[in-house]
Amino acid sequence: MEMITDQFIFDWNDLFKAFLSLGAGFLLGFEREWKDKSAGFKTISIICLGSTLFSILSMKLGAGESEDATRIASYVVSGIGFLGAGVIFKDGVNVNGLTTASIIWMSAAVGMAIGFGMFITAIIFLGACFSIIISGPILNRYVLRNLVKVVTVKFDSHQLSGKEDFIEDIRPLTKQLKIKNQTLNKEGLVLVLEVLIDKGNIRSFENRIMAHHSISEVSL
Structure with a gap:
């Protein structure tokens, strides 16, 4: 009974862990907050702080020869996946939130x-991540x-012949060009292109598309 009671005596080292965890979470979340992402320094700091608390409780409650001192903390790894999945969403063909989810996952690990109590390891990986x-x-x-x-462009039914001219017109500005999808209906042709382009040519590429006379709609 005395051994069990000793586990719940306040340890000043736990206070140090709390402040260190709060600082690590703030540091990891600052960049997300600065870019106005869905999970900023408040969310990530709380995640880091909560992971530290679960680890402390796991050590204190799981102490003993026949007990597993990581049994509580092990569920943090799987549980943090639900939070990470909540910030990942698909916007058309683009997937957003992967970096934020990765930082959430890393903040829990730190x-x-x-x-x-692995302070040096936490600081090394925190510095590497930052x-x-x-x-x-x-x-x-x-x-x-x-x-x-x-790039998605639409050709009206009377401008279908301009498709090949359009592709040949923009090809010199790209490093690679693929036709991903073509949809032909009574209103015209919808063409979906995937292009690999140098960032320095983006403005010229967009201007070339917007100036082309044969397309009626464009989505970049």
Whole structure:
């Protein structure tokens, strides 16, 4: 009975874990908040803090020779998936929220590491994750310049002959061009294109499409 009671004595180390977890969650969520994403620093800080608490409880309640000290914390891994899935949504052919979901998943992992007292490991992985968050847009802007775009254009029934001219007109501005879908009806032809394009050519590419006389509608 004395051993069980000792498990619930307040430990100042738990307070340190709480503040460290709060700071880690704030750091991971700051970039999401700055970009006005669905999960900002408040949400991610609470997730990190909650993961730390579950880890602490798992150690305290699961202590003993025949008990598993990770039995509570193990459900954090599966439970965090529901929160991550909630921020992922599909908008047409685009999938949004993957980065936010990944940060939520990482914040739970860092929070668990703090809760189990693995401070150095938590700081290393927190720094690695934050460096990716910061350097990602820079690499994407100056190094990874290729961009995949889906373009949907409509040709009226009397302008169907302009399809080939349109494709040949925009092809020089792309690195790769594929026809993903064609729908022909009484109103005309709807053409869905997938293009690989250099980011520096986007404005010229869009202007070339908008200036083409044979299309009646366009979606970029």
